Amino acid sequence: METNFDPQEEEKKNVELITLTTTQKQLIRAITTWDYAYFEDLGGLETNINFKIALDGLNPLLLAASIGNIALIQMIISNAYLRINH
Numbered sequence: 001m002e003t004n005f006d007p008q009e010e011e012k013k014n015v016e017l018i019t020l021t022t023t024q025k026q027l028i029r030a031i032t033t034w035d036y037a038y039f040e041d042l043g044g045l046e047t048n049i050n051f052k053i054a055l056d057g058l059n060p061l062l063l064a065a066s067i068g069n070i071a072l073i074q075m076i077i078s079n080a081y082l083r084i085n086h
Contacts, residue, residue: 024051031064031072039075048081 020028023042027049030039039045049060061082064072076082 018052018055020051020053023047027060028053028063031060031069032067034069034072036071036075039072045075045079046081047079049076049079050081050083 026042027039027044027047029035030042030044052059053063058066061073061076061084064076
């Protein structure tokens, strides 16, 4: 019996969705594009940065660390709302 493999359908099964606000999506974009000015303009230094990007616990700080963006790591750490043990 032959089965039809559809990569798009398989991806949908494997992706667990998290709902992000527009600002959260823009902050993620700023991190992934290394856009420091955009991150700051979005309020990345003074807005609540404690949100999950994925159900496995990935958050903006871990995202910046995973791509080696030291300057944004420092910016995120300076955010007064950051809760590292949260």
